[in-house]
Amino acid sequence: xxxxxxxxxxxxxxxxxxxxxxxxxxxxxxxxxxxxxxxxxxxxxxxxxxxxxxxxxxxxxxxxxxxxxxxxxxxxxxxxxxxxxxxxxxxxxxxxxxxxxxxxxxxxxxxxxxxxxxxxxxxxxxxxxxxxxxxxxxxxxxxxxxxxxxxxxxxxxxxxxxxxxxxxxxxxxxxxxxxxxxxxxxxxxxxxxxxxxxxxxxxxxxxxxxxxxxxxxxxxxxxxxxxxxxxxxxxxxxxxxxxxxxxxxxxxxxxxxxxxxxxxxxxxxxxxxxxxxxxxxxxxxxxxxxxxxxxxxxxxxxxxxxxxxxxxxxxxxxxxxxxxxxxxxxxxxxxxxxxxxxxxxxxxxxxxxxxxxxxxxxxxxxxxxxxxxxxxxxxxxxxxxxxxxxxxxxxxxxxxxxxxxxxxxxxxxxxxxxxxxxxxxxxxxxxxxxxxxxxxxxxxxxxxxxxxxxxxxxxxxxxxxxxxxxxxxxxxxxxxxxxxxxxxxxxxxxxxxxxxxxxxxxxxxxxxxxxxxxxxxxxxxxxxxxxxxxxxxxxxxxxxxxxxxxxxxxxxxxxxxxxxxxxxxxx
Amino acid sequence: xxxxxxxxxxxxxxxxxxxxxxxxxxxxxxxxxxxxxxxxxxxxxxxxxxxxxxxxxxxxxxxxxxxxxxxxxxxxxxxxxxxxxxxxxxxxxxxxxxxxxxxxxxxxxxxxxxxxxxxxxxxxxxxxxxxxxxxxxxxxxxxxxxxxxxxxxxxxxxxxxxxxxxxxxxxxxxxxxxxxxxxxxxxxx
Numbered sequence: 001x002x003x004x005x006x007x008x009x010x011x012x013x014x015x016x017x018x019x020x021x022x023x024x025x026x027x028x029x030x031x032x033x034x035x036x037x038x039x040x041x042x043x044x045x046x047x048x049x050x051x052x053x054x055x056x057x058x059x060x061x062x063x064x065x066x067x068x069x070x071x072x073x074x075x076x077x078x079x080x081x082x083x084x085x086x087x088x089x090x091x092x093x094x095x096x097x098x099x100x101x102x103x104x105x106x107x108x109x110x111x112x113x114x115x116x117x118x119x120x121x122x123x124x125x126x127x128x129x130x131x132x133x134x135x136x137x138x139x140x141x142x143x144x145x146x147x148x149x150x151x152x153x154x155x156x157x158x159x160x161x162x163x164x165x166x167x168x169x170x171x172x173x174x175x176x177x178x179x180x181x182x183x184x185x186x187x188x189x190x191x192x193x194x195x196x197x198x199x200x201x202x203x204x205x206x207x208x209x210x211x212x213x214x215x216x217x218x219x220x221x222x223x224x225x226x227x228x229x230x231x232x233x234x235x236x237x238x239x240x241x242x243x244x245x246x247x248x249x250x251x252x253x254x255x256x257x258x259x260x261x262x263x264x265x266x267x268x269x270x271x272x273x274x275x276x277x278x279x280x281x282x283x284x285x286x287x288x289x290x291x292x293x294x295x296x297x298x299x300x301x302x303x304x305x306x307x308x309x310x311x312x313x314x315x316x317x318x319x320x321x322x323x324x325x326x327x328x329x330x331x332x333x334x335x336x337x338x339x340x341x342x343x344x345x346x347x348x349x350x351x352x353x354x355x356x357x358x359x360x361x362x363x364x365x366x367x368x369x370x371x372x373x374x375x376x377x378x379x380x381x382x383x384x385x386x387x388x389x390x391x392x393x394x395x396x397x398x399x400x401x402x403x404x405x406x407x408x409x410x411x412x413x414x415x416x417x418x419x420x421x422x423x424x425x426x427x428x429x430x431x432x433x434x435x436x437x438x439x440x441x442x443x444x445x446x447x448x449x450x451x452x453x454x455x456x457x458x459x460x461x462x463x464x465x466x467x468x469x470x471x472x473x474x475x476x477x478x479x480x481x482x483x484x485x486x487x488x489x490x491x492x493x494x495x496x497x498x499x500x501x502x503x504x505x506x507x508x509x510x511x512x513x514x515x516x517x518x519x520x521x522x523x524x525x526x527x528x529x530x531x532x533x534x535x536x537x538x539x540x541x542x543x544x545x546x547x548x549x550x551x552x553x554x555x556x557x558x559x560x561x562x563x564x565x566x567x568x569x570x571x
Numbered sequence: 572x573x574x575x576x577x578x579x580x581x582x583x584x585x586x587x588x589x590x591x592x593x594x595x596x597x598x599x600x601x602x603x604x605x606x607x608x609x610x611x612x613x614x615x616x617x618x619x620x621x622x623x624x625x626x627x628x629x630x631x632x633x634x635x636x637x638x639x640x641x642x643x644x645x646x647x648x649x650x651x652x653x654x655x656x657x658x659x660x661x662x663x664x665x666x667x668x669x670x671x672x673x674x675x676x677x678x679x680x681x682x683x684x685x686x687x688x689x690x691x692x693x694x695x696x697x698x699x700x701x702x703x704x705x706x707x708x709x710x711x712x713x714x715x716x717x718x719x720x721x722x723x724x725x726x727x728x729x730x731x732x733x734x735x736x737x738x739x740x741x742x743x744x745x746x747x748x749x750x751x752x753x754x755x756x757x758x759x760x
Contacts, residue, residue: 140647
C-alpha cells in the first residue's frame with residue numbers, strides 16, 4: 001500500500017512538470033522567415049494559417065488567437081510594403097480591438113480553473129494594442145487615406161492604468177513590472193491590487209501623438225480645415241511635453257516645405273514575452289535587442305540627416321502601466337502549491353485507503369492549479385524594438401534613399417514625389433545582422449512593375465520569359481508591342497494567359513490578403529509600394545525564370561524566346 | 572447526490588456564468604450607414620433645392636467627389652464609396668430622375684473599389700456634371716468608467732452632406748444627420 005502511495009506521489013509530480021510545458025512559445029517558422037527578410041514566405045505562411053479562422057459578424061466572438069494571427073499577418077504584410085485596399089488584416093485587428101466585452105464569458109471561477117491562454121481571446125497587452133493601432137494607421141497612411149490614419153493613431157493614445165501607491169509619485173515614475181512586484185512584497189497586496197487603487201492616467205505614448213499630429217496636418221493641407229491644423233498643433237505639443245527631445249522632428253513636421261514623404265522605420269527585434277516567478281505565473285518581457293539612442297542616418301540625394309528613435313518598445317514592455325496585472329495567476333500558483341503539499345502529506349501519512357484517495361484528489365487539484373497558473377505568453381513576435389520617423393523631400397522620379405543604423409544599411413528604391421499636396425507615407429522594416437542580403441543595398445529595379453513600367457531589360461511578361469510583372473492592361477500590351485512582342489494579342493487574351501497560370505493581379509480573389517508574388521514562386525502580381533523593403537527585395541535582385549504551368553503559356557514562351565543579347569542583359 | 576457530484580455541479584454552473592454576453596462595439600456598421608443614406612435621400616428629394624424642379628427643368632448632374640472621415644473610428648475607403656454608391660442608387664430612382672431631371676454619379680476612378688466591396692448596381696458616368704456633393708463624418712465619444720476601466724462607450728456620429736454649384740461654387744444644399752451607438756463591457760480586457 002505504501003509503495004502505491006509513493007508511486008502515485010511521484011506520478012503526480014511528473015504530471016506537473018509535463019503540464020507546465022504547455023506555455024505558448026514564439027512561432028518559429030514566422031520569426032525565422034521574418035527576421036531574414038523572407039516576407040513573401042512569411043506572408044504565405046500566415047495567409048494559410050488565417051484561412052482557418054472564422055469570419056466575424058458584429059456580435060460574434062472570435063477564435064482565441066484571431067487577433068494575434070491577424071496582427072502577425074498584418075505585420076508581415078506591412079513590413080513587406082503592402083497596404084491592400086480590400087478588407088485587410090489590419091481592418092480585422094482594428095474591429096477586434098474595438099469590440100468591448102470580448103472576454104466577459106470568462107467568469108472568475110472559469111479563468112481560475114483554466115489557463116489564461118486557453119480562456120482568453122487574445123487582445124494583447126496594452127502596449128501591443130497601442131502599437132497595433134499605429135500599424136492600422138500606417139496601413140491607411142500608406143494608402144493615402146489620412147483621415148482613417150488619423151482615427152487609428154488617435155485610438156493608440158488611450159488612457160492607461162496605474163497602481164496608486166502611498167503618494168502619486170508612483171504614477172509619475174516609469175517602473176517595471178518587477179519593480180511593482182518587489183515593492184509589493186511584505187505589504188498588504190490589497191493596497192496595490194485593490195480595485196480602488198487603480199488609477200487612470202494619460203498615456204505617455206509620444207509616438208501616437210506625433211503620428212496623430214502628422215495625420216491631422218495632412219488632412220488640413222488637403223481641405224484647409226483650421227480645426228484640423230489646431231488638432232495637429234495640440235497633438236505635437238502633447239508629444240513634446242512627453243519627450244522634449246522631439247522638438248527638431250516636430251519643427252520639421254510643421255514645415256510642409258521640408259518634406260513630401262514620411263517613413264516610419266521599424267528596427268530591431270521586439271521583446272519576447274516569457275513567464276517568470278512561481279509556476280511562470282508572472283508575464284514579463286525580455287529584451288532581445290538592447291534599447292539604444294543611436295540615430296538613423298538618412299542620405300537622400302545631396303541631403304544627409306540623422307533622426308533619433310521616437311519609441312522604445314522594450315521600455316513600453318517593462319513599464320507596468322503598459323501591462324495587465326497578474327494577481328490572479330500568482331494566487332493560483334500559491335494555492336496550487338498549498339493543495340499539492342497538503343495532498344502529498346495526506347497521501348503519504350494517511351493510514352487508510354480513503355485518506356490516500358483524498359490526498360491524491362487534493363494533489364490532482366493542486367497540480368492542475370499550478371500547471372494552469374502559467375502566464376499567457378502569447379505575443380506578436382514580429383514587433384520591432386524601436387521606431388524612427390523620417391520626413392524627407394523626394395525631388396525626382398525613381399529616387400533612392402539610403403538608411404543606416406548601427407552599420408545596417410538599406411537602400412530604398414523607386415520613390416517618386418507624391419501626386420497630391422499631401423505627403424506620402426511608407427512603413428519601412430529594416431533588417432539587422434552581419435550578412436544582410438545584397439538586395440538590401442542594390443537600389444536597382446530589375447523588373448518592370450505597375451510603379452516602374454519602363455524598368456527591366458526585356459519588355460515582355462515574366463511568365464513568357466521577359467522581365468515585366470505589370471498587371472495585364474492596354475498600356476502594358478502597348479509596351480510589349482513596341483518592343484516587337486505580342487503584336488497580334490488582345491488585352492483579354494493576355495489576361496487569359498495569366499488566368500491559365502492561376503495568377504491574380506488583385507487582392508479581391510484572395511479576400512483582401514496579398515499572396516506570394518510570382519517572382520518568388522507565388523501566384524500574385526500585386527506589387528509592394530516603392531520605397532519599402534518589400535519593393536527592394538522583390539525588384540532589387542534577379543529571380544529564377546518562370547516555369548509555366550499550362551501548355552499554351554509554355555509554347556508561347558518558347559516561341560518568344562528573346563535573342564541571346566537580350567537574355568544576357570536581363571541577367 | 573454524492574459530494575463529488577455536487578462539487579462538479581457547482582463548478583460547472585460557476586464556469587458557465589457570463590456565457591450569454593455578446594461582444595459589443597460602438598463603431599459604425601453598414602446598417603447604420605444604410606439608415607442614414609435612406610434618411611438623407613428622402614430629405615434631399617423634398618428639399619428647397621429640388622422642390623420646385625420638374626421634368627423640363629435644366630438637367631442637373633451631381634458628382635459625389637469627396638468623402639472625409641473625421642470620426643474617431645475607421646470607415647475604410649471602400650466602405651465610404653460604397654455608401655455613396657448606394658446613395659446614388661437610391662437618388663437615381665426613376666421617380667426622382669424623371670420628375671426632377673436630376674441624376675447622381677460617383678467618380679469613375681472609385682468604380683473598381685466599389686465593385687470590390689460588393690456593389691453590383693449600375694454606376695453611370697458622364698463628365699458633364701453641374702454640381703458636386705461632399706460628405707463629412709464627425710464623431711464625439713463619451714465613456715463610462717469604473718475603477719479606472721472603461722466599461723461603456725457612446726459614440727455620437729454626425730454626417731454632413733453638402734452640394735455645391737460647379738459654376739458659381741455656391742452651397743445649394745446642406746444637411747446633417749446624427750445617430751448614436753453605444754456599447755457596454757470592458758474596452759480593454
